[in-house]
Amino acid sequence: MTKQEALFSYTLRLGDNALILGHRLSEWSSKGPLLEEDIAMTNMALDLIGRADAMLKYAAQVEGKGRTEDDLAYKRGERQFLCNLIVQLPNGDFGYTIARQLIMSAFDICLYEELVKSKDETIAAISAKAVKEVKYHLKFATDWTLRLGDGTEESHQRIQKSFNDIWMYTGELFEMNEVDAILIKEGIAVDLNSLKARWKKIMTEVLLEATLTVPADTYMQTGSRKGVHTESLGYILAEMQYLQRAYPDAKW
Amino acid sequence: MESTNNLEKFQTIIDADTKIEPKDWMPEDYRKHLIRQISQHAHSEVIGMQPEGNWITRAPSLRAKLILLAKIQDEAGHGLYLYSACETLGISREELIDQLHTGKAKYSSIFNYAAITWADIGAIGWLVDGAAIVNQISLQRTSYGPYSRAMIRICKEESFHQRQGYEIMGKLALGTPEQKEMAQDALNRWWWPSLMMFGPHDSDSPHSGKAMTWRIKRESNDVLRQRFIDKTVQQAEVIGLKIPDDKLKWNEAKGVYEHGEINWEEFNQVINGNGPLNKIRLANHISAHENGAWVREAANAYAAKQKKEVLVA
Helix, strand or coil: CCHHHHHHHHHHHHHHHHHHHHHHHHCCCCCCCCHHHHHHHHHHHHHHHHHHHHHHHHHHHHHCCCCCHHHHHHCCCHHHCCCCHHHHCCCCCHHHHHHHHHHHHHHHHHHHHHHCCCCCHHHHHHHHHHHHHHHHHHHHHHHHHHHHHCCCHHHHHHHHHHHHHHHHHCHHHHCCCHHHHHHHHCCCCCCHHHHHHHHHHHHHHHHHHCCCCCCCCCCCCCCHHHCCCCCHHHHHHHHHCHHHHHCCCCCC | CCCHHHHHHHHHHHHCCCCECCCCCCCHHHHHHHHHHHHHHHHHHHHCHHHHHCCHHHCCCHHHHHHHHHHHHHHHHHHHHHHHHHHCCCCCHHHHHHHHHHCCCCCCHHHHCCCCCHHHHHHHHHHHHHHHHHHHHHHCCCCEHHHHHHHHHHHHHHHHHHHHHHHHHHHHHCCCHHHHHHHHHHHHHHHHHHHHCCCCCHHHCCCHHHHHHCCCCCCCHHHHHHHHHHHHHHHHHHCCCCCCCCCCEEECCCCEEECCCCCHHHHHHHHHHHCCCHHHHHHHHHHHHHHCHHHHHHHHHHHHHHHHHHHHC
16 A cells, blocks of 8 residues: 555545534534524534535645545445444434544544644645544533433433443544555654544543443444445435436536 | 503603513503513524525535625624514523424424525525515614614614626526526515515505504515515616516506515415424434433533532632
8 A cells, every 4th residue: 555545545534524523513503402403413513514625625635636525425335435334324313423522522522633633735725624623522522421311311412322222332443554554654643542532531421420331342343444334325315316326417 | 551552652662663662551451462572583584594504515616606605694683683682571591492402493394395405595685685674674764762773773784785696697597508597497486485575465464553653663574565666676687697587577656666466375374384484494403402401401511510510610
């Protein structure tokens, strides 16, 4: 694998995570428990899809084959996507979405605060913007984890169950392969192992304050780095890519 | 007390074009009229998120998706300002939502039509927001201060919405034959319902009399509708689309477009609950509200615990 191929794969990974998580959050439009929360969720979706747009634009440029960010978002199939499994999971109830958001925002703050120092200037610049946004996402997810965890008996049980159910998708966030090895050496990528302790610390502090139990690290799911995804991804793409696929000659 | 003296004083303030503020004395009918109108406006912003929201996940480019998301978010924000403006009249958000759910409060009937193709997202921005702006620009001068200020803020954002819709239509109209057909079809379906948004002809408008005297409403339904038609016909010409009205023609003497008769039977049917999606739009809102009940309860319980801790400390 060349450095260029590694960088293409890495930027796809970052872009796809933002795109698919943004897609899931955007599904909350008109479904939020309060109008304020509706706005907050679409706001996060906007940040994430904006980040995906920037990252995929860069991926297309790195690839150098004349594709655009839209080609990458709308014309790749299921096995070509590199997003983590966790971002694909259906939204579930509000608590489930919050649990996933806390996990992802805590991961993203650890990741992007390091990527700001990347030797790749474009990644560093996109990361600087991402850090500002993710701070807000993390605050939002933290506040709601506290409210739901330490709210009513029902909310406590619901969100605890969500964390328990979703926990097996967290291991995969830290998986690395040849792509990481090449780019870490170049000072472009981050060693994901080095983020784990901080991520765990954030999660533990928030969950304990929310009177919740941190789930045990038992069996972890895997697959996304090889393009082996959840069944949900196919539906997401079928919906997202419908117009581009149905009218291949059209420009929008 | 609704003494003649108070009423006269109130009318003097109105006639001087001074804004009425929440703590000022106002006739009970003025308050009721405003609650009805502002809440209807707020509910329209919120229910109006549904037809467009149904295309967020299918928007055909990342740019189009970002713009659509931002637009829908603005609408939710408009809903919030308007609910707040309404709350200054002594009614709670919970009561307002309850009135929506029980059918006591209405929302703009246009949102009971279906957004079935991507071109409908263009048509909604261009025509529906375009019609709304004409009305809202006029309402910036409404006599109730909080409503007027909400309108000024909303108008700034609505003009971006209308441009977004027109841009989508323009791209489609200049695109492949299939895209052009999609654009014309959307215009055909949304044109007449957009004209209906201004309400009945002045001669048949039941709420207009006092609303004009109290300067809640500043211009009549027909005047506003005409203004919308005149600007929109030209915009359609620029992108090569045809307004679906055979009777539409320029009247040189009056300097306006004459138009065909609006189907008021359809208008009345949709208002009375028989539009394509009245039941579904409302059911979606009720279901989101009910599904969120446990979340709101948790937030209240948590807030109460925090307050208690502060008191103890």
